[in-house]
Amino acid sequence: PVSSSRSESPNPSEEYKEIELNDPISHLVRILSREDARELFNFFNSNISPQLFGFDISSYSVDDMWRTCPLLIATIGCIASIHHPLLSHLSPSLEKIIYDISKDILFNIPKTEIEAFNTIVALCFCGFWFKNKQMFTGLAIQLARTMNLISPHKSSSKNMIPKKERLKLWYLLYILDGQQTLVFNRKSMFDSNDNTLKNSKELL
Numbered sequence: 001p002v003s004s005s006r007s008e009s010p011n012p013s014e015e016y017k018e019i020e021l022n023d024p025i026s027h028l029v030r031i032l033s034r035e036d037a038r039e040l041f042n043f044f045n046s047n048i049s050p051q052l053f054g055f056d057i058s059s060y061s062v063d064d065m066w067r068t069c070p071l072l073i074a075t076i077g078c079i080a081s082i083h084h085p086l087l088s089h090l091s092p093s094l095e096k097i098i099y100d101i102s103k104d105i106l107f108n109i110p111k112t113e114i115e116a117f118n119t120i121v122a123l124c125f126c127g128f129w130f131k132n133k134q135m136f137t138g139l140a141i142q143l144a145r146t147m148n149l150i151s152p153h154k155s156s157s158k159n160m161i162p163k164k165e166r167l168k169l170w171y172l173l174y175i176l177d178g179q180q181t182l183v184f185n186r187k188s189m190f191d192s193n194d195n196t197l198k199n200s201k202e203l204l
Contacts, residue, residue, distance in 0.1 A: 024100035025070045031093050032077055037062045040080040040087060048079060052128075055121070055168055069110075069118040071101045075125050082129075098126060105139055109146065113160045116147040117169065124172040137176040144173060 045058045057076065065073050078094035081087045102123070110116040123140035127133050144150040152167040161169075180186070 024074075024097045027093070027100075028070055028074055028097050032073070032090065034062060034066070036087060036090070037066070037073055037077055040077045040084065040090075043084050044076045044080040047083065052125075052172070055172070065118065068112075068115050069122065071098065071105075072118045072122040074098050074101065075122040079125060079129050095130065098130070099132075102126070102136065102139060105143060106146075109143070113147060113149070116143060117149060117161050117165070120144050120147075120149060120169060121172070124169070124176060127176045133176075134180060137180050141173055141177060144169070 041057060041060065041062055045056065049056055049058075060072075062073070074094050074097045078091050078098060081090040081094060105119065105123075110119050120140050120143050123136050123143065126136040127140060130136065141150070149161070149166065149169060150173070152163060152170045
């Protein structure tokens with residue numbers, strides 16, 4: 001006889017709770033308050049941005065990034081928290097969230113050029129700071145190619161990213177690629193005859 005016991009049937013609400021607990025973005029919301037995120041953004045901009053070849057995040061809205069690019073929130077929060085005198089306890093959890101979000105990036109391509117730009121920026125920052133540099137650099141370059149953000153010269157009528165910001169992103173990608181080229185003795189993904197290489201300092 002078929003048992004009609006309810007105990008054998010999964011509880012949908014419990015399943016949803018389990019999914020939510022395992023979701024990295026839900027985890028981010030649970031461990032990082034908006035107030036702490038703003039503090040870490042400010043700390044990052046004051047103490048870390050000067051090392052990033054002109055990348056200034058002072059105009060970035062935490063609320064906007066939270067909605068459109070949680071990876072950038074987690075990345076800036078993690079890097080800043082490593083050095084922050086009061087929030088360093090957040091860095092291990094934030095680093096795990098970064099890896100969890102990054103695993104699915106190529107399966108969930110950003111919907112807009114701006115979202116893609118911010119996601120690639122986050123991956124570049126990860127490429128500079130975290131151990132698995134090759135993975136983050138590869139993801140950043142592949143996504144930049146997919147979203148037509150690999151070159152500062154290419155644009156379209158739908159281009160939402162200012163040329164100077166595209167150039168700064170290109171410069172981050174170029175430096176990361178150069179590091180990987182030296183470490184793994186492979187050919188660069190960038191054309192050595194590109195005029196951007198010759199004029200990058202003036203353009204920046």
